[in-house]
Amino acid sequence: MFKDPTKQKIGIIGGGQLGKMMILEAKKMNFYIIILDPTPNCPAHSIADEHIVADFDDEQAIRELADKSDVITYEFEHIGVDVLKKLEEEGYRIYPTVKSLEIIQNKYQQKKVLLSNNIPVPDFISVSSIEDIGNAGEKFAYPMMLKSCTGGYDGKGNSIIKNQDMIEHAYQSLGAGSLPLMIERFVPFTKEISILACRGINGEIAVYPVAENDHQDSILIETRVPAEISDVLKEDAISLAHQVMEVFEGVGIFCIEMFVTEDEELLINEIAPRPHNSGHYTIEGAVTSQFEQHIRAITGLPLGETTLLRPAVMRNILGEGQQGKAIVEGMIEASRESALKFHIYGKEISKPKRKMGHFTVTGDSLEEAVKKAEEASKLIKIVGSSD
Amino acid sequence: MFKDPTKQKIGIIGGGQLGKMMILEAKKMNFYIIILDPTPNCPAHSIADEHIVADFDDEQAIRELADKSDVITYEFEHIGVDVLKKLEEEGYRIYPTVKSLEIIQNKYQQKKVLLSNNIPVPDFISVSSIEDIGNAGEKFAYPMMLKSCTGGYDGKGNSIIKNQDMIEHAYQSLGAGSLPLMIERFVPFTKEISILACRGINGEIAVYPVAENDHQDSILIETRVPAEISDVLKEDAISLAHQVMEVFEGVGIFCIEMFVTEDEELLINEIAPRPHNSGHYTIEGAVTSQFEQHIRAITGLPLGETTLLRPAVMRNILGEGQQGKAIVEGMIEASRESALKFHIYGKEISKPKRKMGHFTVTGDSLEEAVKKAEEASKLIKIVGSSD
Structure with missing residues (x-):
């Protein structure tokens, strides 16, 4: 290991907003950063030390990144694991480990592993044909979720099936069996919650x-912290997060999304082996941000304190209007709320519903922060220019 | 003004740790940054969009910086004001304004302006010869401080004169009259305190x-916040900080250092028209860091909340041992304190007493944070390598 840990070079696959926010923390501690991303002016570009402009499936480029780096991490989970597996076998350090990535990036495998470790998940079954889906409908009843086992995010790769007549359309929309599919029983949840958890190289866990x-x-x-659920549920959720980290032996930050059911039970919805949108509030709201925590974990530093400093509300800023060069509108007006912090990712092109930025408001009470965030949401906009 | 304020390009004269920490905040909001610094691998280099490698008195280079930037700022006050004055007259935006910089960078002028506005300062007098100093000694008694009016920092440019016999040596050590000099009555202070204050372009002030x-x-x-002084003194100090900001009409963050005298009175020691070492605690300890506040002010954004989140202790990490390539030692051990945050500036060469980094500990009580900071200080070291 490094006697001076700051001398480590960190390679990041992906130079989007998550990569950018990782770098902003890593630079405080003077780490050297190399990113791999196909977009020349991606959000992380201007603050990375080096940028390998290449596609995420470019094996040659990933190898180049590995050769330049002392430790490799990634900002999204949809990476081909074959090349990473080879690199790990050759002794390159990759965190989270390829083993945990491989399980998690396949939602069916992810759920199977969770289930076999007695961690509660919605009922699910693997399907590969319209007939399978029909059988699942009889088993789980409608509505139910058809999910692509790999590659989905932000609702892409999911299709709700409300009745038998929707099966054909859903099946076609998710590739008609060209990708592995699964059916999940629909959970009539009352709340969606999430927990960040981090595991160090030595097994230390911080939740x-x-x-x-x-x-x-x-x-x-929107993400609000603390969650307005009972103390018992909070304890259960935190204990589940610990269990998940033990199961996957992940190194780095993970996000564990859960449903709170009508019976006040918890079911794991999804796990992300990386910093997560619902954890952005930690930059202002927690003693250690999720990005700093991740950098600490993968570079072998002890983990940081996770205490909430003040109630926090995070809201995403999605692209509006037409597609075009990104223009931020209303920032001065919204910034009059003095506890509000903007994060503008610097994506060159705004598209409707694209994640262009976010803001976090902290305050003495959650109620106050929620109100201020709502007001600010009305003022701030990122739109595409017609030029 | 800019409809989309994030489209402004910010030019920073200086690429040291203060410039670096400004950029880390500015990048969150996606500002484009150009630095001017003679050192190719200065701390801010790797995260700036552009770096003009030139001396600080290179008029051509400063003009180039101005042409590339929508607003210019600086991380230290010892800049020749002539070129800045010309640029300001030509319509370039420079914050803090050249007028406030010009007064502040001359300690004698600074104190004169403060005094004429009824802001309490230690007694002082301009001197230009050994005879003048001797006369000052009769007036103020010994010990007293001989100060170079311009260019001093970290005690450089100051010389304490304890008795008549020390006059000649002190006079010689500060340039023997080649630079303007002043004598200040020695203040037997009980505490040194400081306050950050920021003024927006529209005159809004945040303290x-x-x-x-x-x-x-x-x-x-070491800096500790909150200061352990009476509430009355706190109010007085805050009110003085407001007055100072009104007097200089500064735009951007200023640091106002004060002495608390044995009679529980406040005297202004020095003013810095920039983020200040004693304000580093704000990165973790306050809702808005001094660097973010400065960026907000100079780009025309409303100022951010200045509330302290938790008691905070900041300690500098000075270079130790021999001069050489900087090596960080004990970082893993010191990081076991989970509320401790390291800032390693990335200066290539460590020299004894050079500011190489700092750390901040926040905690539920100041006492706890002080103890943890003291422990960490024993573990962390930055030394020069013999390679």
Whole structure:
């Protein structure tokens, strides 16, 4: 290991907003950063030390990244694991480990592993044909979720099936069997919550407070912390997060999304082996941000304190209007709320519903922060220019 | 003004740790940054969008910086004001304004302006010869401080005169009259405190809590917030900070250092028209860091909340041992304290007493944070390598 840990070079696959926010923390401690991303002016570009402009499936480029780096990490889980597996076998350090990535990136495998470790998940079954889906309908009843086992995010790769007549359309929309599919029983949840958890190389685990999330069209809109659930549920959620980290032996930050059911039970919805949108509130709201925590974990530093400093509300800023060069509108007006912090990712092109930025408001009470966030949401906009 | 404020390009004269920490905040909001610094691998280099490698008195280079930038700022006050004045007259935006910089960078002028506005300062007098100093000694009694009016920092440019016999040596050590000099009555202070204050372009002022500082050999060693002084003194200090901001009409963050005298009175020691070492605690300890506040002010954004989130202790990490390539030692051990945050500036060469980094510990009580900071100080070291 490194006697001076700051001398490590960190390679990041992906130079989007998550990569950018990782770098902003890593630079405080003076780490050297190399990113791999196909977009020349991606959000992380201007603050990375080096940028390998290449596609994420470019084996040659990933190898180049590995050769330049002392440790490799990634900002999204949909990476081909074959090349990473080879690199890991050759002795390159990759965190989270390829083993945990491989399981998690396949939702069916992910759920199977969770289930076999007695961690509660919604009922699910693997399907590969319209007939399978029909059988699942009889077993689980409608509505139910058809999910692509790999590659989905922000609701992409999911299709709700409300009755038998929707099966054909759903099946076609998710590739008609060209990708592995699964059916999940629909969970009539009362709340969606998430927990960040981090595991160090030596097995040390740090868990954050429970966050509560709102989605619109399957895209995260708002995260509120602390979650407004009972103390018993909070304890259960934190204990589940610990169990998940033990099961996957992940190194780095993980996000564990859960449903709270009508019976006040918890079911794991999804796990992400990386910093997560619902954890952005930690930059202002927690003693250690999820990005700093991740950098600490993968570079072998002890983990940081996860205490919430003040109630926090995070809201995403999605692209509006037409597609075009990104223009931020209303930032001065919205910034009059003095406890509000903007994060503008620097994506060159705004598209409707693209995640262009977010803001976090902290305050003495959650109620106050929610109100201020709502007001700010009305003022701030990122739109595409017609030029 | 800019409809989309994030489209502004910010030019920073200086690429040291203060410039670096400004950029880390500015990048969150997606500002484009150009630095001017003679050192190719200066701390801010790797995260700036552009770096003009030139001396600080290179008029051509400063003009180039101005042409590339929508607003210019600086991380240190010892800049020749002539070129800045010309640029300001030509319509370039420079914050803090050249007028406030010009007064502040001359300690004698600074004190004169403060005094004429009824802001309490230690007694002082301009001197230009050994005879003048001798006369000052009769007036103020010994010990007294001989100060170079311009260019001093971290105790450089100051010389204590304890008796008549020390006059000649002090006079010689500060340039024997080649630079303007002043004598200040020695203040037998009980505490040194400082306050950050920021003024927006529209005159809005935000003031931070009072911080308490310890120096060793005139170099800041530790800052503790909140300061352990009476509420009355705190109110007085905050009110003085407001007055100072009104007097200089500064735009951007200023640091106002004060002495608390044995009679529980406040005297202004020095003003810095920039983010200040004693304000580093704001990164973790306050809702808005001094660097973010400065960026907000100079780009025309409303100012951010200055509330202290938790008691905070900042300690500098000075170079130790021999001069050489900087090596960080004990970082893993010191990081076991989970509320401790390291800032390693990335200066290539460590020299004894050079400011190489700092760390901040926040905690539920100041007492706890002080103890943890003291422990960490024993573990962390930055030394020069013999390679």
